[in-house]
Amino acid sequence: MSAPVKIASPIGGNAGKGAYHVSERGYYGEFGGAFIPEMLYPNVEELRRKYLEVMSEPSFKQEFDQLLKDYVGRPSPLYFAKRMSEKYGTKIYLKREDLNHTGAHKINNTIGQILMARRLGKTRIIAETGAGQHGVATATVCALMGMDCVVYMGEIDIARQAPNVARMKMLGAEVRPARSGSKTLKDATNEAIRDWINNPVDTHYIIGSAIGPHPYPDMVTRFQSVISEEIKAQLQEKEGRENPDYVVACIGGGSNAAGTFYHFLDEEQVKIIAVEAAGKGIDSGESAATSVLGHQGIIHGCKTLLMQTPDGQITEPYSISAGLDYPGVGPMHAHLCTSGRATFKSITDDEAMKAGLELCKTEGIIPAIESSHALAIFGNTSFKSDDVVVVALSGRGDKDLSTYIDHFGL
Amino acid sequence: MTTNRIHKKLQEDKKILSIYFTAGYPGPEDTVSIIQSLQDSGVDMIEIGLPFSDPLADGPTIQESSTKALKNGMTTARVFEQLRDIRKTVDIPLIIMGYFNPIMQYGVEDFCKKCADTGIDGLIIPDLPVDVYEEEYKDMFEKYGLANIFLITPQTPDERIRFIDSVSDGFIYMVSSASVTGAKSTFGEEQQQYFERIHNLRLKNPQIVGFGISNEETFRAATHLAKGAIIGSAFIKSLNDKGKDGIPDFIRTIR
Numbered sequence A: 001m002s003a004p005v006k007i008a009s010p011i012g013g014n015a016g017k018g019a020y021h022v023s024e025r026g027y028y029g030e031f032g033g034a035f036i037p038e039m040l041y042p043n044v045e046e047l048r049r050k051y052l053e054v055m056s057e058p059s060f061k062q063e064f065d066q067l068l069k070d071y072v073g074r075p076s077p078l079y080f081a082k083r084m085s086e087k088y089g090t091k092i093y094l095k096r097e098d099l100n101h102t103g104a105h106k107i108n109n110t111i112g113q114i115l116m117a118r119r120l121g122k123t124r125i126i127a128e129t130g131a132g133q134h135g136v137a138t139a140t141v142c143a144l145m146g147m148d149c150v151v152y153m154g155e156i157d158i159a160r161q162a163p164n165v166a167r168m169k170m171l172g173a174e175v176r177p178a179r180s181g182s183k184t185l186k187d188a189t190n191e192a193i194r195d196w197i198n199n200p201v202d203t204h205y206i207i208g209s210a211i212g213p214h215p216y217p218d219m220v221t222r223f224q225s226v227i228s229e230e231i232k233a234q235l236q237e238k239e240g241r242e243n244p245d246y247v248v249a250c251i252g253g254g255s256n257a258a259g260t261f262y263h264f265l266d267e268e269q270v271k272i273i274a275v276e277a278a279g280k281g282i283d284s285g286e287s288a289a290t291s292v293l294g295h296q297g298i299i300h301g302c303k304t305l306l307m308q309t310p311d312g313q314i315t316e317p318y319s320i321s322a323g324l325d326y327p328g329v330g331p332m333h334a335h336l337c338t339s340g341r342a343t344f345k346s347i348t349d350d351e352a353m354k355a356g357l358e359l360c361k362t363e364g365i366i367p368a369i370e371s372s373h374a375l376a377i378f379g380n381t382s383f384k385s386d387d388v389v390v391v392a393l394s395g396r397g398d399k400d401l402s403t404y405i406d407h408f409g410l
Numbered sequence B: 001m002t003t004n005r006i007h008k009k010l011q012e013d014k015k016i017l018s019i020y021f022t023a024g025y026p027g028p029e030d031t032v033s034i035i036q037s038l039q040d041s042g043v044d045m046i047e048i049g050l051p052f053s054d055p056l057a058d059g060p061t062i063q064e065s066s067t068k069a070l071k072n073g074m075t076t077a078r079v080f081e082q083l084r085d086i087r088k089t090v091d092i093p094l095i096i097m098g099y100f101n102p103i104m105q106y107g108v109e110d111f112c113k114k115c116a117d118t119g120i121d122g123l124i125i126p127d128l129p130v131d132v133y134e135e136e137y138k139d140m141f142e143k144y145g146l147a148n149i150f151l152i153t154p155q156t157p158d159e160r161i162r163f164i165d166s167v168s169d170g171f172i173y174m175v176s177s178a179s180v181t182g183a184k185s186t187f188g189e190e191q192q193q194y195f196e197r198i199h200n201l202r203l204k205n206p207q208i209v210g211f212g213i214s215n216e217e218t219f220r221a222a223t224h225l226a227k228g229a230i231i232g233s234a235f236i237k238s239l240n241d242k243g244k245d246g247i248p249d250f251i252r253t254i255r
Ligand SMILES: Cc1ncc(COP(=O)(O)O)c(C=O)c1O
Pocket: A104, A105, A130, A131, A132, A133, A134, A208, A209, A210, A250, A251, A252, A253, A254, A255, A256, A257, A322, A323, A324, A368, A370, A371, A394, A395, A396
């Protein structure tokens, strides 16, 4: 018998054939593409040409896996939430991304991208951040690799996320305030893109979610796909089957959701629930529920659903959770939404805060407010008693203490 | 191949001075009077900026003008309203520079048609990549007689420049250095080499240099080999400092 031939496949596997994966030209259905100014073309094109090849190299995969294991602390547990399951009469599993180093799923992507940046010979890293989670995860890997790091953050976010600003500084990053436009995440992203235009040769831009021009959404998704890869193996062990009945995740730009859904996209029997932030209510004028309020348009280099005025000006979303107030969603999610593959739900600030506190009391876990949105669906969705529901607990709540304190008057 | 005011202007035996400004800035009703004053001051061509909330390729000066114009209540429809009778008094080439999202929301074909009706000669859409343009929109733009202008930068490979040249009809917008828009006071050795490299490619379309042109010195350096140059941020700064009355003086300092 001959030995099985090993064909190198990129991280995330040789997907790309199913209807929900990115096409060769960078589209998910009608969404995606690379709508970038010519100044960015050489950088984005280099990445597009090389990302799958680099992600297929055995030495790259080995280095990525090793760091995820030894530095990030993977695999993250798939925890059967017994008391919550009893309360809601179904089987609830939590994928514990909150236990990762730096406290959220963001680090899976930054580890991958910093290794990619090194393979491309880049010496300087830039990133955008809203709440500061992605900024901290980027500053962390830059410290780890000894690379220069500049993080753009809206002036308003700098004021309301002081502990994460301090963390980034301690980790050696320079935090630059974005003072343009609405001075929040979308403007920080604009500033990072402008920096990249100004520094086209030595700099790599580590985008923090499954957004941006092709190949970013696919690259970020592949780095995050370790989440669903682990879920499959862990469920096999605990339930004797790889596929749950439901996977649930919150969506800002959509990176934790993309990673959680990835290996289930083509398994149509697995139902996908994406949870957006309704803010103070869908019709309140203060919301971030892009799938309901958004229309097709172009933001940060990709065609997707985004919140905008009839004139095409991008509007400022609102959510109590800084990680969910992005005016768009990644193009993969726009396609999952319009094709009907995923069900989109929206959860208000109050519902999310209540669900967050409930997890503290029933399971002894303080979740990030982003993740609390995903948990809140148990309040308005019914599941069967033998359904297996996997929820991505994308991050821990340390960063949100002051919001919890204010909200509940603790 | 379309023949419009841009092509005629480019055939003139002179270096082209083109000015960029943002519609509806500084005041909401300044659009037409600025165009008029620029023509009266001897400018060869004008780029009218459509205000956008997220102008990725622009530096602080143009960003702020865009934000202010939006605060002034500008919309794409309002820009067209203001320009409705522009061809009664203005005969130099007019180009609209805008980001793709507002144009998509207006409807790309409606937008092109409105441009044609208004007497707009060309479009610069920095985030509409040449590949997408060629496949999806080229025929439409040509049907309405609009020249679409593409950017190249010092990092653009020769092969891609040739591709852009083959798809372009009008001129090629040479971004002077790796940067967003913004005024510079001089050009260095690197820029000179880039200008020479592009000159030596002998492209079919003339080149006009933009980004970083601010004064007589940078205008002269940029147009030594290229057909013309575009001034944006420095003009807007002058509007900030001296207002509309300062336009003739500003243009006189350039050439
Ligand atoms: C804990 C946590 N979850 C979710 C998100 C939302 O991002 P994404 O939709 O890319 O997963 C963030 C973003 O900051 C976050 O910090």
